[in-house]
Amino acid sequence: MGPDEVLRGTLMYFVLPLWLAAGFADYLCHRAAHIEKTSGWRESILHLLQFGEMAIPVLAALCFEITSGVILIMIVFLILHEATAIWDVRYASAMREIQPAEQHVHSVLEMLPLTGLLLVIALHWPAFAALFGIGMPDFSFTLKQQPLPVPYIFTMLVLTALLEVLPYLEELIRGLRHRNQPAQE
Incomplete structure (x- = not known):
């Protein structure tokens, strides 16, 4: 097993699942x-x-060949995600106490997208370097010629729905329901 396989395996079977677990x-x-x-x-x-903000670059990486354009999308959305995370914590901390365990989870949620991006960059250094004028950047979006295994993609999508989408929609619904309840004296 070569270094690329180790990096790819780390990204697919450690970083992404841990990121989903941290989100949950x-x-x-x-x-x-x-x-x-x-x-x-x-x-x-x-x-x-x-x-x-993170679904877009992750889906791009799962579906498209990694080009300078895909890496640029990943960088831009990581920056947007970090800005929104700061906004989120600033808003939340003004309204409630954020416990140490939640603060630690936030740390993990901030570092894993960066870790994923760094692994993608390591696997596709020429595409990244081309963004800085070292080589010719390719901004195309082409479906992967060797797609990731269907069971892997299916599993990640199901886990994302179960551990991220449904819980956070439930959280939103709880908040909307509470907003509509009359104040209790």
Whole structure:
């Protein structure tokens, strides 16, 4: 097994699953903190926005050949995600106490996308270097000639739905329901 296979395996079977687990752990922290009663649905919207900001580059990496264009998309959306994460924590911390466990989960959620990007860059250095004038950048979006295994993609999509999409939609619904409840005296 060569270094590229090790890096690719690390990305596929360690970074992505751990990232999904950390996202679910963050949801559990929010649920335990009863954010529907404090920061409410507005914080949930920020969580869904962050999910969307990362879904785009992850789907691009799963479906398309890694080109300078795909790497640029990954960089731009990572920066957007980080800016939204700062906005989220600033908003949430003004409305509720963020416990140490949740703060730690946030650290993991900030580092894993960067780790994933660094692994992609290591695997596709010429495409990254071309963004800085070292070689000719390729901004095309071409479906992978050797797609990832269908069971892997299916498993990741199902896990994403179960551990990210559904829980965070439930969080949003809880917040919206609480917003519509009359104030209790």
